[in-house]
Amino acid sequence: MPDLIAKPALGLAPVTYGAVTLAEAAWTSVHSLAPFPGGEAGVNAALAPLGLGFPAPNSWTAGKDGAQIVWTGRAQAFLIGARPPADIPAAITDQSDAWVTLHLMGPQAREVLARLVPLDLRGAKAGQAARSGLNHTPLILMVEGPEAFRLMTFRSMARTAWHELTNAMEICAARRA
């Protein structure tokens, strides 16, 4: 048990405007995983015990015991909630503290995202993912359902992301009032 106190990126309570709620996710381990050229088969084999494979572009999948993997770019994925397997032919870095994870939920969640994210989310389905922007902060978007989205952005920019999201939520609620 470390003597240093761990702090969340924001440490804020969830907020709700109208029918949308924004919440900061609890800390979880996140590792980047970048297969070396020719290492794809080896990566898939190494991930198999977790119930995962290297994800297709713009997708994420859930495996065993809460392990998840999300595509984050060309030859790059983030493994969430599981220790990366040993002897995997890929470059691994610990990204757990580099990102803040937010959950945006509710019937108007897409309306809120339409203010900040330049993606067509009309047919958003669980399992989709995208590397994009949340206004001007970087974004990894994971669709958990038509009304539930997981957003990951740089930890240092968490306050800006939170401000912009709550601002958009407030505006969407005011438009409906």
Next chain:
Amino acid sequence: MRIDGKGRVDRTRPVTFTFDGTAYAGYRGDTLASALLANDVRLFGRSFKYHRPRGLLTAGAEEPNALVEVVGPANVTPNTRATVQEIFEGLVARSQNRWPSLGFDLMEVNDLAAPFLSAGFYYKTFMWPRRLWEGLYEPLIRRAAGLGRLSGRHDEGTYEKAWAFCDLLVVGAGPAGLMAALTAGRAGADVILADDSSEPGGRLLSLDPVPDWLAGVLGELESLPNVRIMPRTTVTGAYDNGTYGALERVGLHRKTRPALPRECFWRIVARRAILAAGALERQIAFPNNDRPGIMLASALQTYLNRYGVVPGKAVTFFANNDSARDVARSMIAAGVPVTAIIDSREDAPDEPGTIVHRGAVVVGARGRLGLREITLRKGSTETRIATDCLGISGGWNPTLHLTCHMNGRPRWSDDLAAFVPSDGAIPGLITAGAANGTFSTHGCLAAGAEAARRSLEALGLKAPELALPEAEDRPYRIAPLWAVPGKGRAWLDFANDVTTKDVTLSAQEGFRSVEHMKRYTTQGMAPDQGKNSNVAALAVLADVTGRAIPETGTTTFRPPFTPVSIAAMGAGGRAEGFAPQRFLTSDQASRDRAAPMIEAGLWYRPSYFPKPGETTWREACDREVAMVRSTVGVTDVSTLGKIDIQGPDAGRFLDFVYTNTFSTLPVGKVRYGLMLREDGHVLDDGTTARLGEDHWLMTTTTAAAGLVMRHMEFVHQAFCADWKVRFISVTEAWAQFAVAGPLARDLLTSALGRAPGLAFMGCGPVTIQGVEGRLFRISFSGEEGYEIAVPTRYGEALFRDLVARAETMGGGPYGMEALNVLRIEKGFITHAEIHGRTTAFDVGMAQMVSAKKDCIGKAAAARPGMMGSEREQLVGLKPLTDSPITAGAHLFAQGADLTRPNSAGYVTSVGYSPTLASWLGLAFLKNGRARHGETIRLVDRLRGVDVLCLVTDPVFHDPQGEKLRA
């Protein structure tokens, strides 16, 4: 005057508002224009140049005259079109461009001076003396000529930007747009139906009666989940890849409410689009045709049937086509006397209930503040008719502007005497209905359905059968008439005060091209962008230059179609919203110590940590520098870019991007590296540690972190994509703190519970208070220095811990100011020195460009002129007297004239060194390395600094590096 029983305004919902301080009443559903007309207000504004009294010309977004200021609690919005602004309880509006009042405007004297103020007047008159232009002429002219004024304050209202996506965007909810949306909606396509009015229906809402089927169609569209109706939304521009800009008036028609945006700027991405924006009626130019009370016949129709308002007691019409007849019939049916219809066509039909003057034209109008009388001429006979309202119809121009936004050119149709859009001008966009030159209601309905069918086919959807509602299908009969010759000025462009004479003058003076005419006369350059005048102006130009209209051509319509406020386009970007803010884990701890923050690379970093009794930043900075030099200091360096590089080819890759060799670096060691751009100039510097055989960690400067990452991605993807190397930013994953000073080792021993045991430029894993971290022995201060990194979530705790330990040892935190002085004392460079125009040679690191291997930028750095005595080279400066020096100052040889060619270099960084009790500077000096020991004159004319300095080596402190290797 309000007509009982007419109009769609809600008579059960009265609304009060003020205009120029007078309270008026209207109804919900009224625009400011219709409500004021109902109160018999005819005067709405003053013209741009001559300050002529002006009334309404139109009932829509194209209005050139009735521009007003809307005064809100927090902002004043100038140039608001009264025809667009809906009234709400408590609305405050006022007229603009007049003094002292709208009815009595002293600047109307300009109108008397009109003979001198023709087109080109300013260009010709204020040419000399040239120096008076900026200071005298321009401010004077701007005062006299103009539109609304900005408040001069920040617009703190709420604005919004948003994205929308659809299969089919339908622009305009008139008959064509409604049928298009209905057809596509029934087929299951995702449809956005955008309309600029408060209520969909387009010109159908101006008919008497409004067709029964309209409510049914709107009801069905509203019930379809795949159809999104966007009222009050003007599509303002067509851009690449099916992207359209649109401005929605969200809160402008109601009282300000917290968080409710005033406007939203939409970026709509549509797979297909249908432009069904209708057509704009045009006027006919004749002398004094701008008198208040003269307006478009279609506007009269809208005011009567949609708002139940008639702007006069006896209405007269002047037309060259049949469309004014419907308006006349509506007027007669509503009990408003129609004095006469003046029809320029010899074969014009009769009209029951009024007199038709065939083959006649209006040649004059009287009534300065409101029309009283017109003069008509038939053959050689002139007759005066008393009338307070004249409706004009000079034909219709299809609203094709959007089709020109990607350089498409419209086509002239002789039958319609109008430009019509060219097919395929915007990829994926079809024009339908009046916007395409189809002017009957039936034709519009059919065209809308057909455009939807074609769009659905392209989308791979099947169009359903659709029975079109019954509607009139009369042919459009027009005999072109643009301007009536006669004495006096006949207005073309009301908004910019351009007359037929100005266009003629332009042609006479050689500005015969339509583009030249536009710029010479300013026709079409006002907020209405010539919607009411372009075609007529070029028809007049064609006439005076003896060319046909298609040969004369038209100017280009560019986005936006109607004005878009910058506040909407930049929504959320005001003040701190301009850029994301990045906060360190130590942020709160620094603020707790009252450290002022400065922004660097979006990060907020502490400048210095003031202590009680310190009154200036210099005192704090001097103390912190002395502290690091004598005990120990702690500073947060997490902002430096950190790039994790892995793979068997990682060393090879580093050799390629860095000038010096890294592949030979042993594991557990750190090396300083220099990176060049492809053009041979320095891109960045930093250190890279070898954490394992195939595992490296690069550190970049704060500001260039993203730049270096991008550069490396480029190099990898463009030159060596097949190499076994992978890299990713881990900047955000680690909180990293520099611990520097003679007691740095003691501090770390206390924090780690063991001696760090690292030689200079060593690195290795470390466990600190139960947390796995990394320790580097590197120094940016010249003292024995360490950097310790832990996962970011432990950053704040570690910072507080390290600072507390430092304080027990006589040390403490230090900020950016001290950090800067420390590195200047040591001659370490930052982006002040590697600013993009300096080479490795310039900064004294030519020997770091390895001769044994190639690297990015090496060849370019060897070009002639990139090294040699003619280059400005990095030197140190020390003033001979005890006086401050400044960065940005230039260097001159003693006795040389202070002229630009004599500048021998410039100063990049300065600071006061408490260690050496002197100001110190880093500078680039021509052939500087050979000039150590010389005296040079430092001059900063902006800040009045003129000091003699000694040229030295850039390393002032511990030149042998004994302290950092201790």
